[in-house]
Amino acid sequence: MKALVDPNKCTACGVCEEVCPASAITLAATMAQVSDDCTLCGMCVDTCEFGAISLPEVGTGPMANLADYRGVWVYAEWREGVLHRVGSELLGAGRKLADKRGVELSAVVLGHCLDGIGEQLLPYGADRVLLVDRPELAHFTDEAYSGALRELVRRERPEILLAGATAIGRSFIPRVAAGLGTGLTADCTELDISAEGLLLQTRPAFGGNVMATIVCPHRRPQMATVRPKVMKPTVDPRGGRIEPVEPPPECLQSRVEVLEVIPERDATARLTEADVIVSGGRGLKKAENFALLEQLAQLMNGAVGASRGAVEEGWIDPSHQVGQTGRTVAPTLYLAVGLSGAIQHVVGMQGSQIIVAVNKDPNAPIFDVASYGVRADLFEFIPAFIRKLKQEQGG
Numbered sequence: 360m361k362a363l364v365d366p367n368k369c370t371a372c373g374v375c376e377e378v379c380p381a382s383a384i385t386l387a388a389t390m391a392q393v394s395d396d397c398t399l400c401g402m403c404v405d406t407c408e409f410g411a412i413s414l415p416e417v418g419t420g421p422m423a424n425l426a427d428y429r430g431v432w433v434y435a436e437w438r439e440g441v442l443h444r445v446g447s448e449l450l451g452a453g454r455k456l457a458d459k460r461g462v463e464l465s466a467v468v469l470g471h472c473l474d475g476i477g478e479q480l481l482p483y484g485a486d487r488v489l490l491v492d493r494p495e496l497a498h499f500t501d502e503a504y505s506g507a508l509r510e511l512v513r514r515e516r517p518e519i520l521l522a523g524a525t526a527i528g529r530s531f532i533p534r535v536a537a538g539l540g541t542g543l544t545a546d547c548t549e550l551d552i553s554a555e556g557l558l559l560q561t562r563p564a565f566g567g568n569v570m571a572t573i574v575c576p577h578r579r580p581q582m583a584t585v586r587p588k589v590m591k592p593t594v595d596p597r598g599g600r601i602e603p604v605e606p607p608p609e610c611l612q613s614r615v616e617v618l619e620v621i622p623e624r625d626a627t628a629r630l631t632e633a634d635v636i637v638s639g640g641r642g643l644k645k646a647e648n649f650a651l652l653e654q655l656a657q658l659m660n661g662a663v664g665a666s667r668g669a670v671e672e673g674w675i676d677p678s679h680q681v682g683q684t685g686r687t688v689a690p691t692l693y694l695a696v697g698l699s700g701a702i703q704h705v706v707g708m709q710g711s712q713i714i715v716a717v718n719k720d721p722n723a724p725i726f727d728v729a730s731y732g733v734r735a736d737l738f739e740f741i742p743a744f745i746r747k748l749k750q751e752q753g754g
């Protein structure tokens with residue numbers, strides 16, 4: 360599907376060609392032509408003063424009966440015996456939405472041997488925790504997890520379903536949405552609700568250059584994923600209840616058998632868990648200079664991050680990348696060294712408690728988000744900082 364040009368109205372003025380972010384419009388002799396690169400963003404429609412471009416009607420089929428859906432759900436991720444912290448973070452966001460709608464907030468856990476798991480979630484604002492405790496769910500598989508969650512949603516009809524944009528969430532939540540015939544907005548950075556109950560799902564778009572607020576007016580539930588550490592958990596115990604639920608066995612079938620689970624302990628895991636991150640960018644000039652940041656990170660018991668600039672230069676492994684196409688992090692201290700602070704980097708670290716930027720360019724955008732700015736040559740500042748830390752630590 361692509362934008363449609365009305366040949367009777369188009370004057371071939373060319374204005375739409377300039378605004379199309381996908382470069383999908385070219386001017387033929389008498390009218391604009393749209394290629395298959397069109398993403399249906401609608402920017403050309405608003406720009407054409409002759410009303411010559413329109414978007415095709417999206418075939419959504421019959422609209423869901425919106426009044427049948429009620430309640431806010433959070434999928435609380437459980438993996439190999441451990442709850443992911445994104446569940447409690449999303450309960451904080453879900454609580455605000457549920458309060459505005461005057462409805463219940465429920466957490467849903469899928470897994471096996473879930474004793475004590477519901478009790479861990481109740482302090483974060485849930486009115487109830489739905490536990491699906493089945494041997495088929497002991498290890499994650501797309502089919503069994505999506506089958507179980509879809510079945511619960513069909514039975515209970517929540518109007519909103521939130522999940523973490525983790526490896527697991529990214530894998531099976533789109534299947535749940537597709538199976539329910541509803542929409543899904545991935546990687547939201549902000550969630551709110553309109554007076555009419557529309558979930559306002561805000562996320563970066565067009566390479567992070569604009570923030571888009573997306574709504575799902577005709578289908579339910581309204582589904583969104585949020586990356587870990589974007590929302591903050593809130594302790595808000597409400598004496599909620601824990602309800603075991605039993606989906607029919609046919610929903611739990613999977614063609615995949617998990618033979619062994621090997622826990623991940625690579626740089627990615629260290630990065631998202633670290634309390635201190637020292638990140639480097641193109642200002643480091645070459646791969647060897649990352650050794651300086653590693654030394655500094657070690658002294659502060661932290662991890663090393665990187666901008667995409669540094670990753671693209673091949674100076675550091677992509678698993679260290681912070682930002683829109685890398686990891687989202689929110690440590691206590693984020694030290695940004697020789698990186699400019701492009702919006703795509705900032706969206707991945709702006710939740711850090713304290714941001715310290717070291718850059719020799721006083722106009723570098725990183726200073727706009729920094730709590731403390733050090734205008735200096737990193738090759739002078741970082742070695743001096745390391746010497747000082749060593750002195751203080753008695754080394």
Ligand SMILES: Cc1cc2nc3c(=O)[nH]c(=O)nc-3n(C[C@H](O)[C@H](O)[C@H](O)COP(=O)(O)OP(=O)(O)OC[C@H]3O[C@@H](n4cnc5c(N)ncnc54)[C@H](O)[C@@H]3O)c2cc1C
Pocket residue numbers: 566567639640641642643665666667668669680681682683684685686696697698699700701702703704707717718719720723735736737738
């Ligand atoms: C769709 C898309 C997704 C993207 N995703 C990401 C992402 O996830 N993460 C990400 O980081 N980027 C991402 N980018 C790229 C981003 O736009 C920037 O290009 C990138 O972050 C720039 O990297 P940098 O800051 O290291 O390099 P530069 O922009 O080149 O900045 C280098 C900085 O180092 C400073 N400097 C140089 N020498 C010194 C010195 N001796 N001492 C002190 N300072 C010095 C300079 O003043 C400059 O500010 C994405 C881009 C797109 C289009």
Ligand code: SF4
Pocket residue numbers: 364368369370371372373374375376390391406407408409410411412
């Ligand atoms: S802006 Fe409108 S009139 Fe001008 S080329 Fe595009 S479609 Fe045609």
Ligand code: SF4
Pocket residue numbers: 361362378379380381382383384393396397398399400401402403404
């Ligand atoms: S809808 Fe967006 S992507 Fe498609 S032609 Fe118009 S401006 Fe380009």
